[in-house]
Amino acid sequence: MGHGAGGEMMHELIDSHIAPFLPAFPVEVPLRSFDDSAVVDGIVFTTDAHTVKPLFFPGGDIGSLAVCGTVNDIAVMGARPIAMASALVLEEGLEIEVLERVMRSMGEYSEMTKVPIVTGDTKVVEKGALEGMVITTSAIGRRSFHLDHNLEIAEKYRKVSSRWLTDDNLKEGDVIIVSGMLGDHGIALLSFREGYGFESDVKSDVAPLNEVVESILEVGGAVSMKDPTRGGIANTLNEWASKSKIGIEVEEAKIPISDPVRNACELLGLDPLSIGNEGKLVVAVVPQIAEEVLGVIRESKIGKKAEIVGRATKGAGRVVLRTEVGGRRILEPPVGDPVPRIC
């Protein structure tokens, strides 16, 4: 199961046993860049298999997750999602009421995000370990109308290499903003599963990010964005550091984490920075516009607790956490999966 993590084991699986067999073609943002989405011929394209357990959890369900996860992967490239596809694998014996409840949720989030589900597939398999169903959502998007404006603003202050908000686009000095409390999604799921011996009022943060992304692009100055899902912000920051060939310094005290999540993590021996989120945004922005972008995020529904948490520094590929007592430690990407099957 560790391979399913989004951490180092998953990287190894993909780098060694999947990607080498797939031929490379000249593509704007290809598979090999391992960004949130690919870009081909101006079309942004992404896919996600959702194997969440349980199907329903405080704050959401597999349906809302499947829509938001995919919409967000398109949005963080600097794009507006224009359509989704949904492939269902259903286990025999799944109650029709459960299926309908999930489809209703997908429909509500399709309505909310204004992204139509235009095509699909449905397969039935024998009862096994799927918890009833797997939903694979894919989405396509077009360049946001505001992306060029956004990049122009950034270019007032420094050269920008990528024309999309890719992981390799950070430079020394860029400011890193987190849109809100981290770890809620993973802890909400864990506390709801049987056998973990604790309860909490933590709700999943599952939410679409396409609106707040557009607002940020209208202000301008963002050079990269990610939604810190599998592997949490520990994974996000390490992706940025290694692909942009920079260092990243983050102040631990600035990272927004709620008390219940902090307590649950201590109880379970988990690092909240390695836990997946489903409605959070991490933005890298040129320092001159950072406060303005922070303001716009805080005005949005999902961004009331947004904070500037750190910045890009010299240094090749390392993420350093400055602790509250003045220490410094390396923040590694998670090796396995601290919380399996949360997305």
Next chain:
Amino acid sequence: MGHGAGGEMMHELIDSHIAPFLPAFPVEVPLRSFDDSAVVDGIVFTTDAHTVKPLFFPGGDIGSLAVCGTVNDIAVMGARPIAMASALVLEEGLEIEVLERVMRSMGEYSEMTKVPIVTGDTKVVEKGALEGMVITTSAIGRRSFHLDHNLEIAEKYRKVSSRWLTDDNLKEGDVIIVSGMLGDHGIALLSFREGYGFESDVKSDVAPLNEVVESILEVGGAVSMKDPTRGGIANTLNEWASKSKIGIEVEEAKIPISDPVRNACELLGLDPLSIGNEGKLVVAVVPQIAEEVLGVIRESKIGKKAEIVGRATKGAGRVVLRTEVGGRRILEPPVGDPVPRIC
């Protein structure tokens, strides 16, 4: 399992318990038309979950199936596939050698079809009933360069309503061509599974159709195309008849079916017309160009055994089979799935 068939039970599942919950948006070819792909803003878009059992079978494997199935769904709309996405759900304990063999196969077919796999996702679940893995492939495509020319040729002879090769595009008199032997895929899988008590040399027909589709469009005159996968040609013809509000008459003697497939079907009590194919094309073409299109199909690698099998007639939504002894019977779409988990 009957719900997984592509027949009437699956229609009922989708029509009653899935589609009604998904909001409708104004889209060129929407979800509700249930075509092989959707079209949004000029982009052709499709998705397929592949739950085939076993993963490897005579003539192919889940990897070749996942690429061809999705490439073909784009092609039959009159489009050229430009990119694929691949989402893997792997069961714990899956041997790395098996994964690599499947990925190598996907890579080979990506190379062969010249369609890059540009984005993906990988999840791991507990061991269950998945036979090791499920692959959901999605693809996007652009309007074929030859589609307008193709429609212009058809319009020399009659009005054409849809600008894509959709299921509702047939009119009385259109000629129906099948590109080759039917039923091979399903029978190859069945004969390879344990416990069916028979063996055969039948190989799956899994093959990409994008090249032959382009050749047909260069000739012109085609009004609709489908690849008769789940539910076989019985399903394909009924989709056409009901959506185009026409009758269809097919001559049983003209339908190409190999002796081993015919024998296996007799032994198992299966109708070869209801069995899924993975490398066959069914084309509806204006009668004046039918022989020319047949010629082009026969020149292609996959079309040596192509035949004109019937035509569109007056009558609302019925498919009639003219049997070899001069009788007539209604060809119904399959109710459940004659052969589950073949795609």
